[in-house]
Amino acid sequence: MQAYARISTENRLPYDRSHMLFDEPLVRFADGDDPLFDEYKKIIAPTHIAPRESLSNAYHLRPEELPGRISVISWILPITEATRMTNRVETKKPTRLWSHTRWYGEFFNDALRRHVVGFLKGNGFMAVAPVLESNWTRLEDQKTGQYSNYSERHVAYVAGQGTFGLSDGFITERGIAHRCGSVVTSLNLPVSERKATGPYSNCLFYADGSCKTCISRCPCGAITEKGHDKIKCQKYMRVEIGEVLREYDVGIGGCGLCQTKVTCEERNPVAG
Template sequence: MNLEELTQFIGAWMAQPANNGIEPGSDLPAFGAPLVGCASAADPLFAFLKKDIGPDFYWTPDEPFARTFPEIEAVPEDLCVVAWILPQTEHTRRAHRRAGPLPSIEWSRARYYGERVNNALRRAVVGELERWGIPSCAPSLLPDWSRHLSEKYSFASTWSERHAAHVCGLGTFGLSDGLITPAGKAVRVGSVIVRARFAPTPRTYTHHNEWCLFHAEGKCSACMRRCPVGAITEAGHDKEKCKRYIRTVTAVHVEEEQLGFRVNSCGLCQTKVPCEFKNPTERMGR
């Protein structure tokens, strides 16, 4: 199996309505067509992320692989990271553009049931690779994946899907910390670590926030205006203020008024912004 075949598998799996429903029994898809990218586990960016985010807890790709397959000797050069982008549908994005200060029910469904789709895709990819005799693992599904406090960035985890996708050539970060991809910022992200040497996806950017209009032009403030609690400013994303609003306000709203259970739903900064469904710097020839 090569990256092209794996990409075709991911696309075909997501194209099956039974795999990609916005909620059980719905004919509406959770996501649009996926984007897929790849990077060598030996890419220096992975080592940089560990040092920058949290050297005591953040994983380089070889670490979760070794936890999953302690019997296999593998150096980073033997491994690659395959990441994918699952774009929110126009149906979900259109409803969410009209929402605020509380999330739309469509977004809450995509946040909860859509991540179940994403988890099922992670398992399906690992299973398909196993069928080909290729060991792989999904770091976010490992029992020792956990959340931590980064001295530099506040809330963090042992493995970041967004950062993995960034290394895999799939996008750069915006002022709100969201990943701006060729399909925009209204997305979910997943990844697996594979014992294979797939050809890396070229990174068409040189800076981690190159596709953000605020950083590119110094003018855009759309995500700041969309945030109900001012958690996004020119200084960046206040994770603690953001989390407090979601856990104490929007999650309660989802439980009491929408789905009947708590979901950490918000995502207002991902819609009604220039980077909602595209890379907005393309018009600048970037």
């Protein structure tokens, strides 16, 4: 995966091949039947798809017909410093480079998903990238806002990649500015250690109350000491940032201000 990220042209801007979108991926493994996946049906929604369900759906099998042990390969794609630096100076909207990294970067993330699936299948293992399946979707809750029925960040937490933060972002050893991906497989992989003591233990605000930089960085007041108001955030994305995205000629994006010029931008601040 690291080699693919280095050589793939899709990990570079289409109009500037000298600019890489992501640094080397962080890769960890989870047990596909970790009890947390069942907990997510209570925490997120009953419709949240567990890895065994995704693999069985892809192969038109009952979950119990799959091998007794399945694994999840989770990766983090850290956004390069060159991109992060441009967004640090902004206070209301993302830069063109940040938006293009979000837009073209997810094309690369999908290519990486297909690459990993193809490699595993080519070696005789079952494999699926749940986000690329037809049953993956984004849903809307009137009280809490949008959510997906297979969350890459929540999968990353199970794999021990990091924890959530006050802004709802995911703080890894390389920080909060990144994209996530995963593949479910019948290949039996060693389970990575989950060192976090809780779902927010990498966030300084929850650790000792000493950091509130993401609150001050949010241009619409969607982040407070009570957490992240996804509905307010998404409204700002649609109304204010939507105009910017049309100018940048991209179909989706986020301002990313709570991921840059913050203590957890490129590291886990609790780890020192």
